[in-house]
Amino acid sequence: MRSLVSKYLARHAYRTARIKGSTPVATYRQPRHRLSSSSSSSSFHDLFNPTQEHAQLRAMLRDFVQNEVEPQAMEFNRTETFNLPLMKQLGDLGLLGLTVPEEYGGSGMMGDATSVVMVHEELSASDPAFCLSYLAHSLLLTHNLSTNGSETQKLAYLPRACSGEIIGGMAMSEPGAGTDVLGMTTKAVVLQHQDAMNHQNSWTLSGRKMWITNGTIDNGQTTGDLFLVYARTGPERQDLTAFLVEKDMPGFELGQQIKDKLGMRASPTAELVLDNVSVPPQNVVGEINGATLCMMRNLEVERLGLAAMALGIARRSINVMKEYASQRQAFGSDLYKFGQVQQMITTSYAEYMAGRCYVYALANRLDLETYGNGLDADGTKLYCAQMAKTVADRSIQVLGGYGYVGDYAVERLWRDAKLLEIGGGTNESHHKNMARDLKAMPHEIE
Amino acid sequence: MKVLVGVKRVVDYAVKVRVQNKSVDLNNVKMSLNPFCEIAVEEAVRLKEGKHADEVVAMSIGPKQCTETLRTALAMGCDRAIHVTTDLRTDYMDLQPYAIAKIFEKVAEQEGTDLVLLGKQGIDSDCGQTGPMLAGFLGWPQVTFAANLEAKDGGIQVERETDAGTETINIPSLPAVVTCDLRLNEPRYATLPNIMKAKKKKVDTIAADSFGIDLEAHNEVLEVFEPPQRQEGIMVDDIDQLVDKLKNEAGVLA
Numbered sequence A: 001m002r003s004l005v006s007k008y009l010a011r012h013a014y015r016t017a018r019i020k021g022s023t024p025v026a027t028y029r030q031p032r033h034r035l036s037s038s039s040s041s042s043s044f045h046d047l048f049n050p051t052q053e054h055a056q057l058r059a060m061l062r063d064f065v066q067n068e069v070e071p072q073a074m075e076f077n078r079t080e081t082f083n084l085p086l087m088k089q090l091g092d093l094g095l096l097g098l099t100v101p102e103e104y105g106g107s108g109m110m111g112d113a114t115s116v117v118m119v120h121e122e123l124s125a126s127d128p129a130f131c132l133s134y135l136a137h138s139l140l141l142t143h144n145l146s147t148n149g150s151e152t153q154k155l156a157y158l159p160r161a162c163s164g165e166i167i168g169g170m171a172m173s174e175p176g177a178g179t180d181v182l183g184m185t186t187k188a189v190v191l192q193h194q195d196a197m198n199h200q201n202s203w204t205l206s207g208r209k210m211w212i213t214n215g216t217i218d219n220g221q222t223t224g225d226l227f228l229v230y231a232r233t234g235p236e237r238q239d240l241t242a243f244l245v246e247k248d249m250p251g252f253e254l255g256q257q258i259k260d261k262l263g264m265r266a267s268p269t270a271e272l273v274l275d276n277v278s279v280p281p282q283n284v285v286g287e288i289n290g291a292t293l294c295m296m297r298n299l300e301v302e303r304l305g306l307a308a309m310a311l312g313i314a315r316r317s318i319n320v321m322k323e324y325a326s327q328r329q330a331f332g333s334d335l336y337k338f339g340q341v342q343q344m345i346t347t348s349y350a351e352y353m354a355g356r357c358y359v360y361a362l363a364n365r366l367d368l369e370t371y372g373n374g375l376d377a378d379g380t381k382l383y384c385a386q387m388a389k390t391v392a393d394r395s396i397q398v399l400g401g402y403g404y405v406g407d408y409a410v411e412r413l414w415r416d417a418k419l420l421e422i423g424g425g426t427n428e429s430h431h432k433n434m435a436r437d438l439k440a441m442p443h444e445i446e
Numbered sequence B: 001m002k003v004l005v006g007v008k009r010v011v012d013y014a015v016k017v018r019v020q021n022k023s024v025d026l027n028n029v030k031m032s033l034n035p036f037c038e039i040a041v042e043e044a045v046r047l048k049e050g051k052h053a054d055e056v057v058a059m060s061i062g063p064k065q066c067t068e069t070l071r072t073a074l075a076m077g078c079d080r081a082i083h084v085t086t087d088l089r090t091d092y093m094d095l096q097p098y099a100i101a102k103i104f105e106k107v108a109e110q111e112g113t114d115l116v117l118l119g120k121q122g123i124d125s126d127c128g129q130t131g132p133m134l135a136g137f138l139g140w141p142q143v144t145f146a147a148n149l150e151a152k153d154g155g156i157q158v159e160r161e162t163d164a165g166t167e168t169i170n171i172p173s174l175p176a177v178v179t180c181d182l183r184l185n186e187p188r189y190a191t192l193p194n195i196m197k198a199k200k201k202k203v204d205t206i207a208a209d210s211f212g213i214d215l216e217a218h219n220e221v222l223e224v225f226e227p228p229q230r231q232e233g234i235m236v237d238d239i240d241q242l243v244d245k246l247k248n249e250a251g252v253l254a
């Protein structure tokens, strides 16, 4: 199959113009990386790369993704396994602790939503599943802890989380509570006796957490290394508290690795079981009963990251269908000549650009240290997730049978895109939130 | 040891170039650091990390966008940069290796450079002349096509690619000029913290026409054209058909 379909890819003739008389030199290998940014005078360049450093970050990412991420994506998807060494490599590049201050081992891009968007966009152009695991670790755990944790907690955990020495995630959803997250039943109760050292109370957590990305990172043997776990600590619906739960705490177990997912197969998802896990008081993140706000704030960043992932999926899908349509012959011409194919390509491009402009317009003015951007964080994800799924779908359509199998990646991207309509909030939850926010708007939409 | 490393901004290797007005069309074309220069930068940075080089200076000749290319070199670990500004095309159409080598000569002298590291060629014009000419102008020893480089007792030992394998050349004392080939090293990715640090590094700007050097092109490019499209291959059914085609169509068998 491979040789059959790769025939259409093999016809590239790069860099074909030469000065007359010069003999073609031996081919150089693809450079490991090219940092200098595009010199494109397109007016969009500055929107998508607001500073020279952003442009350099993007160039580095493109190169890294092409050389390191793309070659492994198909295999890890097929075997439903997690590429832990590759994740650690992101630590070396300073990407795991993107938004974390340098004193905790991060890269010091505090509040810079644009960098966050770029990394998710670029990783997802090759491997959205790997990117989902990156998102869970870097945004849901690391960024979250960096924003809401105490000095002691940040010093204790962030350097290792930024380097990739430990990999973990965030546990909010439960078997019986997803969209209705405040309906969670995992409980934390104060132990009667006091912690001798701190004269503070220890907590006992019990319950089950479902769908936890990076819940296992060794393919279903044990739990991941560290989790931010939300649990009920009071009688009111919003009485939630966040706890740091570490691997090997007695009673903290891997329930099951969730297999046979439609997409995101290279991103491990697991059920985690908390069976009377004793958590010391220094592992309480933020205020007791004060975690709902932290959770909502973190969801804003998460949604922007997921919207950015949609952009990577869409761009790749458009490039694949554009290239294929130019090569594939039918009825005496290439597919590109057919109006219906042109419609699929061009509509996809326009929708992609609309989504990309929305995401970057939001990211470029967003300070991740603030919150209250829920409307457009929901809006970008709502629009881009569906856009990416539709665009990937059109890409499969343009490729016909070849699109339906793995070689061109678009069937995988299509499966991965579907998750963006569910994870981090379902489409319907975005409708619900946005309808509330729009109604509460004190003025007309500008 | 002070190292000067050349950083050329060229059409990105993945761009399908188009010819317009008798030259390669550079409008809206993605440009990036010449892959061979990238290898030179990596080698220079390794010399610094190995405590052999005290300072690594990156230098680029070309339009204002060359600062982007220089920032790349700085993010990889060069200490500072020199941007020689000109709006002349550097892909052989205007500014040619002779003038480029002359500019490098001036800068190397001003800087008190001990080692000049260059790519073995730019992937735009594929000339491969700048390094050898520069060594000639300076009267320094040179090694081209470096595949391995080691600092040794104040000099360098360089393994160079030849058609028959490699040969090892010892330069007992510096200064010297070395041009870098593919197998010399694998360039690193610039990490995000280093990209941010590069922002603060110094980039000096000098106008190319301030050196008092003849910048005129002495060779004239008569024509640039795209090679004919390669025909698609065909599948043959059996050996007999293959032999038949080789004999009667390709004419390569008697």
Ligand SMILES: Cc1cc2nc3c(=O)[nH]c(=O)nc-3n(C[C@H](O)[C@H](O)[C@H](O)COP(=O)(O)OP(=O)(O)OC[C@H]3O[C@@H](n4cnc5c(N)ncnc54)[C@H](O)[C@@H]3O)c2cc1C
Residues within 6 Å of the ligand: A136, A169, A170, A171, A172, A173, A175, A176, A177, A178, A179, A180, A210, A211, A212, A213, A214, A261, A264, A269, A419, A422, A423, A424, A425, A426, A427, A428, A429, A432
């Ligand atoms: C691959 C994957 C990774 C995940 N990673 C994580 C993770 O790392 N951490 C974590 O905490 N969670 C994670 N999740 C869970 C994810 O956030 C939830 O699946 C999501 O919030 C939806 O919850 P649910 O699955 O319980 O569906 P439900 O909430 O039961 O929803 C089912 C359907 O009902 C609709 N619905 C629900 N309420 C309403 C309403 N009020 N109005 C209209 N329609 C409604 C929904 O939109 C949906 O269509 C992950 C999920 C997946 C699939």
